[in-house]
Amino acid sequence: MNTGAATDLLDAGELVIYAMSHDGHLSLALAGAWLDPFHLSDQDCLYEDVLDTDSIPIALSVAHSHWPRLYVEAIQGLHSGWTSAEFSAFFCAQFRRYYPDIPLGDLGNMGYDVPLTICGLEPLSFTLASEHPRLAAALEGYFTINQDSSEKDFDSAHSIAWRITRSLIGQDCQPYADLALMLMYLFAQTGNDLLDHTIDEFWDAGFRPLYWERKEDLEEAQRANHQVSIVLAATERALATLDSRPDIAAALRNNILAVQTAIERNNPDVSLDWPARGRRARAARSTKRGTGPGVGLLFVRDCYAD
Amino acid sequence: MFNGMTSHNLTRILSAVEPVDLKALALLRQRRPQPGRWFPTGIATSTLVEATHDLMAYTQACRAAAGRLRQLPPIPLGIPIEEWPL
Numbered sequence: 001m002n003t004g005a006a007t008d009l010l011d012a013g014e015l016v017i018y019a020m021s022h023d024g025h026l027s028l029a030l031a032g033a034w035l036d037p038f039h040l041s042d043q044d045c046l047y048e049d050v051l052d053t054d055s056i057p058i059a060l061s062v063a064h065s066h067w068p069r070l071y072v073e074a075i076q077g078l079h080s081g082w083t084s085a086e087f088s089a090f091f092c093a094q095f096r097r098y099y100p101d102i103p104l105g106d107l108g109n110m111g112y113d114v115p116l117t118i119c120g121l122e123p124l125s126f127t128l129a130s131e132h133p134r135l136a137a138a139l140e141g142y143f144t145i146n147q148d149s150s151e152k153d154f155d156s157a158h159s160i161a162w163r164i165t166r167s168l169i170g171q172d173c174q175p176y177a178d179l180a181l182m183l184m185y186l187f188a189q190t191g192n193d194l195l196d197h198t199i200d201e202f203w204d205a206g207f208r209p210l211y212w213e214r215k216e217d218l219e220e221a222q223r224a225n226h227q228v229s230i231v232l233a234a235t236e237r238a239l240a241t242l243d244s245r246p247d248i249a250a251a252l253r254n255n256i257l258a259v260q261t262a263i264e265r266n267n268p269d270v271s272l273d274w275p276a277r278g279r280r281a282r283a284a285r286s287t288k289r290g291t292g293p294g295v296g297l298l299f300v301r302d303c304y305a306d
Numbered sequence: 307m308f309n310g311m312t313s314h315n316l317t318r319i320l321s322a323v324e325p326v327d328l329k330a331l332a333l334l335r336q337r338r339p340q341p342g343r344w345f346p347t348g349i350a351t352s353t354l355v356e357a358t359h360d361l362m363a364y365t366q367a368c369r370a371a372a373g374r375l376r377q378l379p380p381i382p383l384g385i386p387i388e389e390w391p392l
Contacts, residue, residue: 014341021334024325031330034345035358036365068362072354079345 037075038064055107056084059091062110062212070094099218100289101225113209114221117228120188120197124149134239139186142256156263161187163259164252167272169304174293175241175248176274177300181231182238184304191303192227226288230299233291247275311378313385328364329357 020026038060056078063071070091077090088107095104103115121135122128126147129136139145143157161183168180181190188196197205210217242249255272262270283301284294333353337346 013344014338017339017344021331027331027334028328030344031328031334031357031361032365034334035330035354036361064362068359069351069355072358073351075358076351076354080347 034079035072035075036064038071055110056087058110058212059087059107063091065213066215066218067094067098099222101229102218102221103225110212114212114217116194116202116210116221117225118194118197118199118202119228119232120195120199120201121186122198123186124151124154135186135235138182138239138242142252156260158187158189159263160256160259162189163270164255164272165189167255167274169300171274172297172301172305174297175238175245177297178234178238178241178293179248179252180300180304181234181296185231185235190227190231192224192231194224194228195231227299230287230291230295234293234296234299237293237296245275251275316378326364329353329360333357 017030020030038057060071060074063074073094074087074091077087082090084107091107092104095102101117103117104110109115121132123139123145124147128139128147136146139157143161145154145157149157165180165183168176168183171177184190185195190196193202193205193207210221212218242252251274255274258270258272262268282294283298284290284292285298287295287299287302289295333346333349337349339346
């Protein structure tokens with residue numbers, strides 16, 4: 001049996017590649033297809049027709065623009081035969097290393113704007129008790145605010161909470177930094193629009209969406225989302241403190257009453273007492289990573305202390 | 307800056323551009339792909355990142371050059387076109 005023809009056919013691919021890699025123009029085309037196939041695609045069309053279908057081109061576009069190493073690894077993975085699911089898992093894992101607080105769980109989300117953790121509260125809504133029962137209980141327990149309260153009641157509580165918050169910030173230690181962040185979150189006073197607005201309010205306010213292809217947008221989303229993580233973690237700790245430290249819970253009640261009385265008497269100066277500090281918690285060096293008590297304290301110092 | 311350019315001069319200038327020694331091309335020449343594959347494998351990621359960066363920069367430079375060429379004012383061809391009188 002003559003197998004010469006079949007052998008020649010099997011060798012053809014190798015011969016073609018050999019010839020291409022030794023030709024000036026063809027080797028350039030081969031190199032482009034090997035290392036940078038993305039530049040051959042029409043980047044203007046990336047965001048059209050990819051919703052619900054295939055977000056890999058968008059992911060490659062973002063990697064191509066911002067992270068050469070991730071781009072190279074992703075391209076080599078695709079060359080080696082990765083499935084969409086394998087690509088998605090790899091890309092999302094790598095993306096989280098750069099931007100741990102941008103919730104990208106699936107590549108399908110990349111057909112939309114950069115995800116933001118918008119989680120503002122509606123203290124006078126009947127949904128607060130079902131969605132955030134502990135926060136609703138804190139609002140009612142300390143400020144007598146619930147779904148039946150009026151806007152005026154809430155405004156009065158808001159003024160009281162602001163004075164209490166200033167006093168807590170002035171303590172410059174934990175757990176008071178956590179309590180300050182919890183009050184700012186409850187009364188939409190953080191200054192972070194993701195924490196101070198509900199989803200509807202946020203988009204109605206006209207904030208522009210953040211885009212994947214703009215690195216400054218990704219940085220902004222990471223910064224804002226990370227602040228949300230810090231405040232939500234601090235809020236959880238503050239609620240636990242109020243449960244476990246009756247002396248601090250009593251001090252909060254007394255101080256709210258003191259501020260309320262001072263406001264009624266039109267007296268701007270009121271001295272607020274807090275239980276003596278224990279061992280002084282050390283502030284973290286940076287608020288960029290982590291959400292622990294040290295990070296919460298540094299965050300309050302950096303953003304809210306005068 | 308391109309005033310007075312002729313098509314011959316432009317061709318001569320473009321022909322005189324030295325070929326760029328791209329790392330990707332060197333890798334393609336040095337590393338034969340395994341049978342059945344189009345591209346070489348088993349190359350360190352750092353080397354590939356370097357080669358890709360190099361290729362991207364070259365692509366950008368070519369795009370920029372093509373953009374500048376598109377901005378050139380019309381250049382007289384200097385080639386007789388026999389069909390013109392027709």
